Amino acid sequence: MASSVCINHTNRPATARCITCHKPVCEDCVVRHEGSTFCGGACRDNYSHFHARYKGERPQGFFARLFGSVKNLVITVIGFGLLGLILVYAGAKILNLGFCQQLLKLIGIP
Numbered sequence: 001m002a003s004s005v006c007i008n009h010t011n012r013p014a015t016a017r018c019i020t021c022h023k024p025v026c027e028d029c030v031v032r033h034e035g036s037t038f039c040g041g042a043c044r045d046n047y048s049h050f051h052a053r054y055k056g057e058r059p060q061g062f063f064a065r066l067f068g069s070v071k072n073l074v075i076t077v078i079g080f081g082l083l084g085l086i087l088v089y090a091g092a093k094i095l096n097l098g099f100c101q102q103l104l105k106l107i108g109i110p
């Protein structure tokens with residue numbers, strides 16, 4: 001760290017580093033925001049915009065979408081399974097279809 005000097009004052013030692021562009025800055029130049037250090041307002045704004053977007057949308061959207069598609073898949077599979085079972089049951093009991101009765105026996109429904 002001894003070789004690091006401020007990007008604006010080459011005669012001053014850098015006391016902080018911008019977390020966005022990693023440039024060293026002295027105590028007079030450093031911009032502090034939410035516990036982080038920046039070389040200037042532009043980097044601070046870039047960082048807070050990036051963070052606001054990252055925190056606000058991406059993980060939530062991703063998990064919501066993932067959960068939504070899994071839920072839809074489960075509902076679809078259960079829905080079609082029930083529908084098929086009802087059709088087979090109706091076919092066996094009401095229409096007396098031989099293959100439906102055999103299918104019910106196969107599943108274990110009397």
Ligand SMILES: [Zn+2]
Binds near residue numbers: 019020021023039
């Ligand atoms: Zn910077």
Ligand SMILES: [Zn+2]
Binds near residue numbers: 007025
């Ligand atoms: Zn400086």
